[in-house]
Amino acid sequence: MSRVHARPGTAPRIAILRAPAVQALIIQTFSFVLVVALALLVAPAGVEVSVAAATLLQGAAAAALSRWRRLAAWWLPIQFLFPVAVVVLLAVRLPPWIFLCAFLVLLPLYWTTFRTQVPFYPSGRATWLAVEKLLPSKSDIRMIDIGSGFGGMVMHLAEHRPSGDFQGIELAPLPWLASRLIARLRRNPARFMRGDYENLSLASYDVVFAYLSPAAMPALWHKACAEMHSGSLLLSLEFPVPGAEPQLMLHPQEGGPELYGWYM
Structure with a gap:
């Protein structure tokens, strides 16, 4: 044939x-x-x-x-x-230069949102504290925030759990660059990569945190099931996985988005 x-x-x-x-x-x-x-x-x-x-x-x-x-x-x-x-x-x-300036400011922030369908969502300190409480007690924990934005969560966790390996991956160049510079200025051990998490293996991470969008969750779930090791934890703020019942459901902040968790 x-x-x-x-x-x-x-x-x-x-x-x-x-x-x-x-x-x-x-x-x-x-x-x-x-x-x-x-x-x-x-x-x-x-x-x-x-x-x-x-x-x-x-x-x-x-x-x-x-x-x-x-x-x-x-x-x-x-x-x-x-x-x-x-x-x-x-x-x-309005003067044309205003639109040009707005475009130049937003372009490096939202970059490939048209393709990934994942806009910029900051998670907030209440979520950082909630995630910190859910981390395993092991000293050599490895955690990654996929779509880490300006890196606030990763730097917070790296500061409070210095023995662990806390990473963030971000596709948009402006948040990625800002997070790297801030971490360096603060001498924070958090590490930040620029790239697409879809091309990153999740096999070595104990905890994976995501604050993406409803459109991205089915593919993330498929990737997590295929790559994350037994006993690891997938966390998603606000957006559940369709058809997958979470083992954890928390409200980090009253009136704020819910935090969902699945043990692999």
Whole structure:
């Protein structure tokens, strides 16, 4: 039986096109073209589509198409409000350099959020203390925070458990660089890597902490089950694993997100 082989580079392009942010952009562009075509279609009949009406139509079309494409529920209000926000920003006539500065500040922070679907979420000191209490008593404990952000948790644990090996891995360059610099200035033994945790083996870690997003949890669970050793602990703040009953459920802070735990 003959096999059909994809050309080199085809798979990455397909993966990018499947990214929710890319799909949302395509949907928004298509909705804009659709509204423009509608306005041109009714113009000969003397019907004028106002900017406000066109904006609402584009937002409604984008939200409806996003639902049809089964994007996450939180994409629907984003898609609806995006054209409204664009019109409002154009109306206030802000200088272009403001948008450039905002883009340059946010780019190294959110970097590949469009692909990973994991935005920047700071965990907070209450969570650090809760995780500290859950750490095994062994002196040579190895723990990693995947998506470590600015490294607050990892540095806290490394400071209070100096005999352990506490690491963080972060894909976005700005938080990674900041965490390394802060750790060096504080002479904190925490270690930080820049990279994608999906390419990192979890086999040697006793505790893995994650504060990711609902979209990332199924793949993380599959990876943890395949790689983490018996008796190790997977912790996730706020986002449970669909279909996997946690052995631990804590509220580090009243009114804050829940901390879930699974022993491998």
